[in-house]
Amino acid sequence: MNIPAELKYTKSHEWIRREDDGTVTIGITDHAQEALGDIVFLDLPEAGRVVAAGEECAVVESVKAASDIYAPVAGEIVAANDEALDAPESVNADAYANWLFKLKPANAADVDALLDAAAYADIAADN
């Protein structure tokens, strides 16, 4: 399973990368894209939207099913990946390069509390 060590993760299969400017970039894991199958549609949040931790803020739809994407921490959406919007299949091709949205956390320490790669690997192995 492809689970980069430098990223943070959630139980609901999002990955989170800390950026130098204090924002975080969010996508779905390789395990998640594999389970979903061919992705054909993304619904991404608008910049400026304020979200609570665990709030539904995006949708990834494959041919098979729709899957909700949750904000891993509270904060404000600062960008959505328009390129992925136009090419949803790119998330299947590389789930870590093709992010979904960026968020400015309300509290930077919230990100530290997310799962590390080893903890996420255990969760992914179970489903």
Add this chain to the structure above:
Amino acid sequence: MARITPLHAVHVAAGARMVDFAGWDMPVNYGSQIEEHHAVRSDAGMFDVSHMLALDLTGADATTFLRTLLANDVAKLTVPGKALYSCMLNDEGGVIDDLIVYYFAADTFRIVVNAGTADKDVAWMRKQIARTGANVTLDAHRDLAMIAVQGPNARAKTWHAIPGSESASAGLKPFFAAQVGDMLIARTGYTGEDGFEITLPATQAADLWQSLTAAGVAPCGLGARDTLRLEAGMNLYGQDMDEATSPLNAGLSWTVDLKDADRAFIGRAALEAAPATQQMLGLVLLERGVLRAHQQVFTDAGEGETTSGTFSPTLQQAIAFARVPLGVAVGSTVEVDIRGKRLKARTVKLPFVRNGQSLI
């Protein structure tokens, strides 16, 4: 424990993603479901459909019995090998199952039913045999495998894979079957493409699968099977109709044969007492999103509901079947509630795709 088909080990070895389907551990895809879909539309793909159940009905009263059991009329079948699609209804006119019946002689039929309904189908048939006192024997075959080979090149690749099969099956018209050695080769399918459905002894299934693979036929899972049948406008039992649904409201009126006024098939009285109130139309989403089953549909003539929906790989847009009031015209614009938003969709006549071509 999930049940497995004679090809289960082959699927697992091929790296298929396996899922539970009606109690069977079946391949949903081997890699990209969309590529599998396109293989069937443009070349040839194959599906393990061994979870479906083949039944042989034989005996002096076989024709008479089936004319009572089924909503379509097997009296239409007079040429050996000819197949007929029919619903089997309950007394209330609801659909117990949809099935294919093959005619070999007036006293010899093969029936193929869905996996998820097989047990209740057999129980229902046995109950009706007992009730009518028909002189028939019903034999269920779990010693058989079924492989559907579908696509514009499916027949040619099958002939390549099964030496000697071409002479016996090249003359088959659509919806006809022929016995070729141990195999029953039928020119039928569930994809809207040409092709065969091959029934053979379970012990020979893995060898045939390998031969078909070697002939360039792509293994395809239940995922592609679902998008293909949806594009082809074909109902899925349990999703587009069930025991609470009249075939007249599920786009299946064409399979209910009322011509012979004296034929009192099970469910007929209920259907005649309750004419259709709804129709099954196709929907094509006009905005970004994906249609799914059980989304609410708003029309000028009242509300309806999607029964199946997906992203169509051939059309590159979302499509669905919708059960809507009879007053809704083909070509009209309706609204569908998708995750709390009302998006516009256009109604179309089914099917969406036939023989690789868009019909919308």
